[in-house]
Structure formats: structure tokens, C-alpha cells
Amino acid sequence: xxxxxxxxxxxxxxxxxxxxxxxxxxxxxxxxxxxxxxxxxxxxxxxxxxxxxxxxxxxxxxxxxxxxxxxxxxxxxxxxxxxxxxxxxxxxxxxxxxxxxxxxxxxxxxxxxxx
Amino acid sequence: xxxxxxxxxxxxxxxxxxxxxxxxxxxxxxxxxxxxxxxxxxxxxxxxxxxxxxxxxxxxxxxxxxxxxxxxxxxxxxxxxxxxxxxxxxxxxxxxxxxxxxxxxxxxxxxx
Numbered sequence: 001x002x003x004x005x006x007x008x009x010x011x012x013x014x015x016x017x018x019x020x021x022x023x024x025x026x027x028x029x030x031x032x033x034x035x036x037x038x039x040x041x042x043x044x045x046x047x048x049x050x051x052x053x054x055x056x057x058x059x060x061x062x063x064x065x066x067x068x069x070x071x072x073x074x075x076x077x078x079x080x081x082x083x084x085x086x087x088x089x090x091x092x093x094x095x096x097x098x099x100x101x102x103x104x105x106x107x108x109x110x111x112x113x114x115x
Numbered sequence: 116x117x118x119x120x121x122x123x124x125x126x127x128x129x130x131x132x133x134x135x136x137x138x139x140x141x142x143x144x145x146x147x148x149x150x151x152x153x154x155x156x157x158x159x160x161x162x163x164x165x166x167x168x169x170x171x172x173x174x175x176x177x178x179x180x181x182x183x184x185x186x187x188x189x190x191x192x193x194x195x196x197x198x199x200x201x202x203x204x205x206x207x208x209x210x211x212x213x214x215x216x217x218x219x220x221x222x223x224x225x226x227x
Contacts (some may be wrong), residue, residue, distance in 0.1 A: 006157075032214040043119075043205050043218035044158065089157050093214055101146060102171055103207075103216065105157030 003027050006090050006106025014114050019077040021109045023090035026071065030104075031095030035064065035075045038087045038108075047088070048075070080113045087111070118142065119219035121206050127225045133194045136222045138206030140187040147189045148216070149181060150205040158205055164189060193224075201226045 006023045013019050025033075032051060036044035050057045050064045050073065057064045063076040077084055090106040118141030128134050140147050146165045150158035160173035164183035178194040187208070193200060203223050207216040 004157075034215070036218075041220070043121075043207075043220045045218065046215055049215065091157075095214075100171060101148065101163050101165075101209075102160045102173065103148070103150075103158070104160070108155070108157050 004090060004092050004104050004106045006109060008109060009107065010110040010112070012112045012114065013080050015080065015082060017080050017113075019080045019084070019111055019113070020074060021088055021090070021111075022072065022074045023106050024070075024072045025092050025104075027092070027094070027104075028071075029094055030092035032093040033064070033066065033073050034091050034093070034103075035062075036089045036091060036105075038089065044089060077111075080111075082113045082115050085111055085113050118144075119206055119208050119217050121204075121219035121222050123222060124220070125223045125225075127227060128196050130196055130198060130226055132196050133192065134196060134224065136191040136193075136204050136206075136224070138189045138191070138208075138219060140189065140206070140208035141217050142187060144187060144208035144210050144217070146210065147183055147187075147206060147208045149189075149191045150207065150218075151175070152203040152205055152221070154202070161191070196226045198226050200224065 034049035035047045037047045038044045061078045066073045091103045120139040148163040149161040152158040163171035167183045180192045183189040203221040205221045206219045209216045
């Protein structure tokens with residue numbers, strides 16, 4: 001059962017533009033929400049993460065916005081660069097219970113940044 | 116540079132065979148998880164080991180099994196391989212109590 005829904009499936013932006021990827025979750029036991037960046041042939045690399053007691057977190061050009069009441073969170077990439085072209089996954093971590101430590105991933109968004 | 120190393124990088128097996136995938140976790144990371152990533156999909160949780168014991172499992176059949184060793188290495192074993200087992204298998208490690216996982220580059224398994 002898909003517990004983290006991610007959209008869009010693919011995204012094309014121009015260099016310098018803003019890329020926005022959205023995720024929604026169902027399980028209120030999730031306690032940590034990371035975003036991963038994956039290049040072809042590589043494993044996912046942690047990009048930025050947020051806890052549910054914070055509404056926004058910014059690291060460089062990457063910002064997570066978190067809406068706990070709506071059970072939604074999003075990734076904003078400012079000043080998008082061709083090197084940002086990759087697949088992005090949102091995820092959610094169970095911090096308790098029998099699924100402690102399990103990461104549930106979204107379906108992924110293929111981002112293409114045109115020069 | 117990732118601290119998690121997986122081997123082999125690619126593997127081709129025949130349906131019905133058995134396979135062992137290996138992972139060397141980042142030093143000090145006492146928790147390791149394995150994920151299966153089908154083409155075009157997000158990774159799916161297989162199981163997690165903490166201090167050499169399985170302490171979490173996803174919706175995978177018992178023919179998927181694992182081991183974790185005291186030197187931070189681990190194995191994923193899959194018996195009776197099926198065509199649908201073809202995927203990228205990812206190992207991820209972390210320090211218990213710390214949420215950030217470090218992923219390896221994965222093993223690409225093809226079952227023919």
C-alpha cells in the first residue's frame with residue numbers, strides 16, 4: 001500500500017527556475033521526512049530532511065516546506081541548475097512501533113533542468 | 116563519498132538460483148537496512164538489522180533473508196530467484212537513534 005504519494009512524476013524547468021516537488025503521507029507515526037537525490041547508477045543521497053515540529057527548513061538552494069495538519073511536504077529547488085537533473089524521492093521514517101526505522105519512499109520525480 | 120560499499124555491482128542469475136549480496140556499512144553504523152528498487156520506482160523496505168538481529172521487515176517473503184556481522188558488514192540472501200526479483204538492491208546504514216541513512220550504490224540483479 002502506497003503511503004507516500006509524490007507528484008509530479010516528471011518535471012522540466014529552465015536553468016535559474018524554481019523546481020517544486022510535492023508529497024503527501026497518511027501515516028501519522030512518521031517522524032522524519034527526508035528528501036533523496038538519485039543519479040543513474042547510484043544509490044539515493046540524502047539532500048535535506050525535516051522533523052514534523054518544524055514548518056520550513058532551508059539549506060542553500062534547497063527548502064522543505066512542511067504542513068503537518070495537511071500531511072503534506074514539498075521540496076523547492078531555487079535557481080535550478082543542469083547539474084540538479086536527477087530523480088528526487090521524498091520519504092518518511094517510522095520512529096516507533098514495529099516499523100521503527102523503516103523508510104517509506106514516494107514514487108520519485110524525474111527532474112530535468114534545461115540550460 | 117559514500118561510506119557504504121556494496122558488492123557486486125552487477126549480477127545475472129537464472130530463475131530458481133540463489134544469490135548473496137554483500138554490504139560494508141559505514142564504520143560505527145550499527146543499523147543496516149536493505150531495500151529493493153525496481154526500475155522507475157522508489158526503494159521498497161526489505162528488512163532492518165540492529166546489533167546482528169532482524170528488528171523490522173517489509174512485505175517480502177521468507178526467501179529473502181539477511182545477516183549482519185560485528186564488523187558492520189551484512190548480507191542479503193535471496194533463494195529460489197524469480198524474474199520479478201530483478202531490481203537494484205540497496206544497502207543503507209545509520210547509527211541507531213540517528214535518522215539519517217547513508218545508502219550504497221547498490222547491486223543491479225538481473226534474473227533471466
